[in-house]
Amino acid sequence: xxxxEVVPLTRVEGDGGITVTLDGKxxxxxxxxxxxxxxxxxxxxxxxxxxxxxNVVPRICAICTxxxxxxxxxxxxxxxxxxxxxKAQLMRDLMMLGESVESNSLHTFMLxxxxxxxxxxxxxMLGDYGDDVKRALKLKKFGNHVMEVTSGRIVHGENPGLGGxxxxxxxxxxKEIAASAKELLPDAMRAVELFSTVKYPEYPEVxxxxxxxxxxxxxxxxxxxxxxxxxxxxxxxxxxxKLTSERVVTHSFAKRSAFNDKSFAVGANARMINMGKRLDGxxxxxxxxxxxxxxxxxxxxxxxxxxxxxxxxxxxxxETAEKVAALDDPARADATRETGSGTGAVEAPRGILYHHxxxxxxxxxxxxxxxxxxxxxxxxxxxxxACAEKMLAExxxxxxxxxxxxxxxxxxxxCISCATHLVKLKRI
Amino acid sequence: xxxLCDAPGEVEENLSAELVKLAGARMIYVLGIGNKDRGDDGxxxxxxxxxxxxxxxxxxxxxxxxxxxxxxxxEKDEDAFIVFVDAADLGEEPGSIKLVKADDISAxxxxxxxVTVALLAALxxxxxxxxxxxxxxxxxxxxxxxxxxxxxxxxxxxxxALRCLMASRAx
Numbered sequence: 001x002x003x004x005e006v007v008p009l010t011r012v013e014g015d016g017g018i019t020v021t022l023d024g025k026x027x028x029x030x031x032x033x034x035x036x037x038x039x040x041x042x043x044x045x046x047x048x049x050x051x052x053x054x055n056v057v058p059r060i061c062a063i064c065t066x067x068x069x070x071x072x073x074x075x076x077x078x079x080x081x082x083x084x085x086x087k088a089q090l091m092r093d094l095m096m097l098g099e100s101v102e103s104n105s106l107h108t109f110m111l112x113x114x115x116x117x118x119x120x121x122x123x124x125m126l127g128d129y130g131d132d133v134k135r136a137l138k139l140k141k142f143g144n145h146v147m148e149v150t151s152g153r154i155v156h157g158e159n160p161g162l163g164g165x166x167x168x169x170x171x172x173x174x175k176e177i178a179a180s181a182k183e184l185l186p187d188a189m190r191a192v193e194l195f196s197t198v199k200y201p202e203y204p205e206v207x208x209x210x211x212x213x214x215x216x217x218x219x220x221x222x223x224x225x226x227x228x229x230x231x232x233x234x235x236x237x238x239x240x241x242k243l244t245s246e247r248v249v250t251h252s253f254a255k256r257s258a259f260n261d262k263s264f265a266v267g268a269n270a271r272m273i274n275m276g277k278r279l280d281g282x283x284x285x286x287x288x289x290x291x292x293x294x295x296x297x298x299x300x301x302x303x304x305x306x307x308x309x310x311x312x313x314x315x316x317x318x319e320t321a322e323k324v325a326a327l328d329d330p331a332r333a334d335a336t337r338e339t340g341s342g343t344g345a346v347e348a349p350r351g352i353l354y355h356h357x358x359x360x361x362x363x364x365x366x367x368x369x370x371x372x373x374x375x376x377x378x379x380x381x382x383x384x385x386a387c388a389e390k391m392l393a394e395x396x397x398x399x400x401x402x403x404x405x406x407x408x409x410x411x412x413x414x415c416i417s418c419a420t421h422l423v424k425l426k427r428i
Numbered sequence: 429x430x431x432l433c434d435a436p437g438e439v440e441e442n443l444s445a446e447l448v449k450l451a452g453a454r455m456i457y458v459l460g461i462g463n464k465d466r467g468d469d470g471x472x473x474x475x476x477x478x479x480x481x482x483x484x485x486x487x488x489x490x491x492x493x494x495x496x497x498x499x500x501x502x503e504k505d506e507d508a509f510i511v512f513v514d515a516a517d518l519g520e521e522p523g524s525i526k527l528v529k530a531d532d533i534s535a536x537x538x539x540x541x542x543v544t545v546a547l548l549a550a551l552x553x554x555x556x557x558x559x560x561x562x563x564x565x566x567x568x569x570x571x572x573x574x575x576x577x578x579x580x581x582x583x584x585x586x587x588x589a590l591r592c593l594m595a596s597r598a599x
Contacts, residue, residue, distance in 0.1 A: 059465060059571075106543065110543060110547070121544075121546075121547070122543075122547050123544075123546055123547045123550045126547075126550055126551065126554060130551075130554060133547070133551065134499065134551070137495045137496065137498070137499040137543075137551070138499065140493075140495050140496065140543075141493055141495060141496030141499055144493035144495075144496055145493070145496070148493070153491060154491055154492065154493045155490070155491055
């Protein structure tokens with residue numbers, strides 16, 4: 001019996017490790033262990049006013065800070081029956097597009113690409129791919145800028161609120177965003193070029209189920225009130241518990257999710273699989289050129305999906321910014337009730353993020369947050385196990401196996417600091 | 429990586445001397461890294477915020493989007509020395525300070541919570557800029573923890589050493 005460990009897992013957000021237990025050529029188990037301690041955010045916000053919750057929950061993650069803010073806003077607005085004005089909705093679309101570019105640029109160019117090009121890190125890539133590293137920084141800087149303009153700060157901006165925004169950007173700021181997005185489109189196209197030409201090893205391939213939000217109006221998008229499943233089902237976001245069936249495992253601080261007792265995946269590949277036919281512009285062409293049945297089996301293709309999504313986001317940023325600029329600044333919409341419940345579902349860069357709230361007399365009674373990485377953990381283990389089994393059957397060495405496993409896990413773009421999820425305590 | 433000093437009083441003097449030696453006559457930029465929600469982990473951010481009051485164009489924190497700031501500096505046509513300031517587990521007493529030279533950064537895994545300092549330093553090096561990291565040993569980094577007295581004292585020492593250096597060459 002032998003144990004292989006990848007500890008800590010590098011180039012992911014947070015502390016995590018993979019433990020693979022081998023018995024000869026047989027894989028006994030693969031576990032992705034999250035070492036980040038529980039932060040008890042859901043308990044922390046109990047008894048708070050909804051607007052105060054919005055200052056707390058984005059602290060779960062500095063990368064997906066606006067996804068957390070937006071998921072909470074959607075859940076709380078449903079609970080309080082708040083109908084936000086059109087301009088606020090467009091601003092939310094804009095901020096999510098910015099976050100998408102910011103996160104996908106980092107993951108594709110800097111974190112995943114070295115795996116495919118055979119470099120140990122982006123630093124080692126600098127000599128041969130220095131321009132691509134700079135492209136990543138340019139795109140990331142732009143994504144950060146959009147987040148700052150819309151939310152007030154790059155990280156943990158407080159401008160988005162219930163019923164609207166504190167203030168709206170000037171026409172000049174919005175014009176600059178539109179112009180920069182157009183300028184940067186070739187940089188995103190370069191990401192697609194790179195990820196459509198690299199080789200995707202077959203080792204981690206296993207058929208799985210993919211979930212994403214169903215964006216409204218038959219469009220590709222990053223928020224929705226129902227969930228699409230790649231088996232053809234559609235489920236109301238309020239029934240998120242049926243889709244996630246959370247449970248605790250002994251080897252990790254993070255809770256796990258399963259659908260019909262099986263693993264499933266969320267993320268850019270899930271969005272493309274479920275909503276790819278709705279893409280327009282160059283993103284639609286790139287999706288058609290690159291999509292195949294392998295997307296349903298190979299998690300490594302999530303990187304290509306993220307690259308195509310970057311093109312989509314940059315193509316939609318100008319139009320969205322122009323729509324925001326064309327509307328007068330509205331007042332915030334007010335709550336129409338003080339007691340109720342609601343679930344917000346948005347697409348964080350890593351997949352569906354749920355924020356569910358139950359409010360009584362204006363105070364939060366229950367908060368439940370399920371992050372995309374927590375949903376992906378089972379699926380990561382399934383694909384890593386398949387990868388290990390196939391590589392061992394071919395007589396691959398441990399030195400070849402370890403990076404392949406880490407590459408498989410990293411393809412999900414896991415955010416482990418988010419995945420640390422409250423474990424419910426039972427008092428007896 | 430080398431250890432500058434443990435004892436209060438000597439830290440500032442040694443740090444200043446080491447920084448002068450590394451920076452030469454270059455313009456100084458300070459980039460603070462960390463998370464103020466986690467007690468001592470916010471040390472780098474606090475140093476950058478203090479210096480920003482006097483040098484708004486030369487001191488930045490993670491909240492400014494570090495990667496974009498580095499990209500901008502790398503494209504400037506000037507001799508620059510970039511000082512990253514971050515809390516780092518040095519295995520020393522809380523508040524201990526170490527100056528890590530650019531050449532040693534890649535071997536010393538320091539996280540920026542985003543792109544590694546090693547990569548940013550390598551990118552700066554590629555455009556002819558020099559860099560180093562001032563590491564401050566944290567005492568407590570739990571969520572919503574307060575900054576410890578020893579780290580606060582080190583933050584003041586580091587900020588003062590950098591202020592003197594920046595003042596000597598501000599345009």
